[in-house]
Amino acid sequence: DETPCNWSGVSCKNISGFPDPRVVGVAVSAKNLRGYIPSELGNLIYLRRLNLHNNFFYGSIPDQLFNATSLHSLFLYGNNLSGSLPPSICKLPRLQNLDLSYNSLSGSLPENLKNCKQLQRLILAQNKFSGEIPGGIWPELDNLVQLDLSSNEFKGPIPSAIGELNSLSGTLNLSYNHLSGNLPKSLGDLPVTVSFDLRNNNLSGKIPETGSFANQGPTAFLNNPLLCGFPLQKSCNNSSTSSSGTQNSGTNSGETQKKGLSPGLIILISAADAGGVALIGLIIVYIYWKNKDSSNSCSCTGKTKFGDNNKGKFCSVCPFGCINECRNNDSELEDNEKGEKSGKGEGELVAIDKGFSFELDELLRASAYVLGKSGLGIVYKVVLGNGIPVAVRRLGGEGGEQRYKEFVAEVQAIGKVKHPNVVKLRAYYWAPDEKLLISDFISNGNLANAIRG
Known part of the structure; x- marks a missing residue:
């Protein structure tokens, strides 16, 4: 059948000005498809939803794909895609859902992701992205409700600007990276319904206890050896006992100074x-x-x-x-x-x-x-x-x-x-x-x- 509207996984719709229906959706997930993603998909200017997840596509994401400017949902997760995230991805003015997880994509996050202003879900987990997470992206994404950058190779501090994602809900997932530094207090400004998953990083310092931080359990911060404070069972010792350094002028030189309480006794108390x-x-x-x-x-x-x-x-x-x-x-x-x-x-x-x-x-x-x-x-x-x-x-x-x-x-x-x-x-x-x-x-x-x- 030469009419694509009759093909399995292809959906069409009548568009004003055209005698025949136009392709608006392609959903061929888990079909054992192999090869490169066809760049010709970019010619489908009325394509709204492209779902190719859980196949065996490899190679890079073709730039031509982003000529399909009606696209609002792009699901390519669970393939063998490699290369960087194309900066031209935000040529899609209506893009709302982007899930590229479980691939082998690499490189840094392009700063111009901030131009995807309609983006609601950004899921890039289980890839090989690296470098610092750019801070300039997040203040522009007013509609973002889900952010998952877990299981990559990001390093450096968590940008304080992530705290400006006022529409975020569910889980903020930055786990299994190489993030370091203190937790920005601005994360406490996120909606109270947001759960944090910051496990398995190199974060340090005291966990803030304000705003959304107060609603997190210990699981959110596990395997960050230098983090301390509530809700972890690890107190923050910022100062030593002052009594250990004091000395009475009337004592003999042979007298010993008082010792502080042992850590075990402090924990018991x-x-x-x-x-x-x-x-x-x-x-x-x-x-x-x-x-x-x-x-x-x-x-x-x-x-x-x-x-x-x-x-x-x-x-x-x-x-x-x-x-x-x-x-x-x-x-x-x-x-x-x-x-x-x-x-x-x-x-x-x-x-x-x-x-x-x-x-x-x-x-x-x-x-x-x-x-x-x-x-x-x-x-x-x-x-x-x-x-x-x-x-x-x-x-x-x-x-x-x-x-x-x-x-x-x-x-x-x-x-x-x-x-x-x-x-x-x-x-x-x-x-x-x-x-x-x-x-x-x-x-x-x-x-x-x-x-x-």
């Missing part, structure tokens, strides 16, 4: 400090709820998403669905106190960390599974819609205005605690029969590992 603070907070919360009336608790029948069998009044498909069911049941919503927070009205979700915000509905819909159970309640790992995991401790107990005030006072106090070994409390939920504490989720950690460093 810090861990004990952290454990004490956390234990006090948990005991206070537990005292409030240990006398809860189980007949009034709102729990779910049947299995939740994570397979937890609970018995109670309502059935829900999500771990915290009872909140939703209680709020929508007429008998439970009779509010003689006109919606007071004392326990008669609807619940309230309050963010302690103002930079960490999400809607209650998002929490209700999130997938979750049980981490553990104790006298203090059930702890779940919950993955929010933006991909950020949090730990949610579910408490029971009755309401009451006085209990509400005491609960809020204690939770606010615990939320202000800042210590490398204390998990940060982010938010809480209060309702007549449901209380939740939302905190950071830290994976694969325990006190023994913290003490050993």
Whole structure:
């Protein structure tokens, strides 16, 4: 068939002024195709989407390809392409999605990538790009939502201008390179939903604790031996103890100076400090709820998403669905106190960390599974819609205005605690029969590992 519109993987559309349909899409992925990418594809001036991923194309990306000026999505990942990224790529004024990952492309990133102003996704992972990451590219890419430069050979500092990518979401992935220097504080200006992956570099210095940095777990910074601070289990020692250098003028020349505390003892003291603070907070919360009336608790029948069998009044498909069911049941919503927070009205979700915000509905819909159970309640790992995991401790107990005030006072106090070994409390939920504490989720950690460093 000589009409390409009938070929497998080719899509066409009627274009005004032409008697026959024009090719607007070519998708021939994973077809074991070999050879060079045909430069003639650049003659398809109405081509919008080119998908050649997971084949065996080799050689360089032809410059002529960028004559297809209607192209907005270019997927060439998973081939054997080599050579540099052509500077002429931004001749494509509508280019939104560029995925060239899993090839053998090399050289530096061209500065004129800043001219791809419509770019939304730039994925160049698993190549051989080298040199420093240019700083002048990023302030111009206002629409960029995904940036993945992982597993290349980039070196030098992380450009502070990356912090100006205000549309970024998901993960900023710069892992497995040779990046060095301090983390720019400007990365904290990125949206709070952004997760960092900066593993396996040569970054150094103290991790900032402002903005988006405060929402990152330790995994984001692993295998950077010279990084320190929260959330890593590695403190930053910027000064030595002053007592080691002081000497009493009245002492004999044979007297020895006092020695500072050993590193092991310092770690033990810090861990004990952290454990004490956390234990006090948990005991206070537990005292409030240990006398809860189980007949009034709102729990779910049947299995939740994570397979937890609970018995109670309502059935829900999500771990915290009872909140939703209680709020929508007429008998439970009779509010003689006109919606007071004392326990008669609807619940309230309050963010302690103002930079960490999400809607209650998002929490209700999130997938979750049980981490553990104790006298203090059930702890779940919950993955929010933006991909950020949090730990949610579910408490029971009755309401009451006085209990509400005491609960809020204690939770606010615990939320202000800042210590490398204390998990940060982010938010809480209060309702007549449901209380939740939302905190950071830290994976694969325990006190023994913290003490050993």
